[in-house]
Amino acid sequence: MYVLDEPSIGLHQRDNERLLGTLKHLRDLGNTVIVVEHDEDAIRHADHIVDMGPGAGEHGGEIVAEGNLADILACAGSLTGQYLAGAQAIALPRERRQPREGRVLKLTGASGNNLRDVTLALPTGIMVCVTGVSGSGKSTLINDTLHAALANMLNGAALEPAPFTAIDGEEFFDKIVNVDQSPIGRTPRSNPATYTGLFTPIRELFAGTPQARERGYEPGRFSFNVKGGRCEACQGDGMIKVEMHFLPDIYVPCDVCHGQRYNRETLEVEYKGRNIH
Structure with a gap:
């Protein structure tokens, strides 16, 4: 038996497809594979689904639906099934926020790790998503280069950014806050x-x-x-x-x-x- 806890976290869709292929290969070898997941593709590829709920914390703790994909889709009490069936969906914004005119943050000559003299121009005042397959250079570009350089400029930090040539537009910001996945506190007693x-x-x-x-x-x-x-x-x-x-x-x-x-x-x-x- 193999038990995996949210193995798709941080994976691009291409890599997620490879992961699912590996899990199905383990199954085909005669193994039982149990996956705790929120990923839609993983749910749809599963041979048997157990949907917990109906809510979180004290409002959960029950098996709401169980069976194959059709059984979950047919269960009116399954919030997971409602989203999979399209009865509920996350609505896209009707209007997109426009960037601040004339205010662009430009990073030139980023060459850390696998970056190849990348020039990045980011509009300001909006939400920007940087995506790509795993290992494509997203973290090197944003975390190791852009964040580290701006933290030194704006926050007085002493980080060592990955190699780059120049940054223009830092005057549009007063500080930079990095929210990463590291634990906030060292112990559960932290507050x-x-x-x-x-x-x-x-x-x-x-x-x-x-x-x-x-x-x-x-x-x-x-x-x-x-x-x-x-x-x-x-x-x-x-x-x-x-x-x-x-x-x-x-x-x-x-x-x-x-x-x-x-x-x-x-x-x-x-x-x-x-x-x-």
Whole structure:
């Protein structure tokens, strides 16, 4: 048996066709192949389909439809089937946004990896899609070259962009934000304050209080990600996971810290009447 979790992520349609061919070849050899997928081609090529739903999270957890493609298309309660049958669709915009006149971002002479002296002219003020088969140079052109160069110019970064000759039009932008697929936080305990770096000065603030200095507490004492100041019973989670056989796991407040994530000594340190929790 082979189990694959969304193998089509990031693949061009051409490469997706090759992937499906490989999966069907494994099946033809006598193997059972189970694929967790959203991709339409993968669903249509499957011999048997299990559609979960009807919604997500607490609104899901049921098998809405099961069978071959015709069975899924005929199921009125299957949202997947409705989209596959064309009863529902993502509507295209009636009007396309026009680019800002006279404002073009131009990258000249990009030659990183397999790029061959590429000149790229991007209109501004609109959504631009850069596509192509896997390995064609999309990431090198946009991530390694354009983003890295503009981050240095606009954000004061110190990245090393792939080779290029010039960039024109950077004056039309005040900053560049790169949203990639890397995890936001290092641990599941991270939160918006740790993501943005706000929690660092907060921990330093508590470490600078007279009570913390008397006890020799450093900023790390006020982190729930490391040993020292956190509650070790729940390891700084504030919640305890209870495994339920044949049922979803449940989470209950920690009996030691009562959801406060820190041990008693750490919570005794206050700044203007408030502790780190």
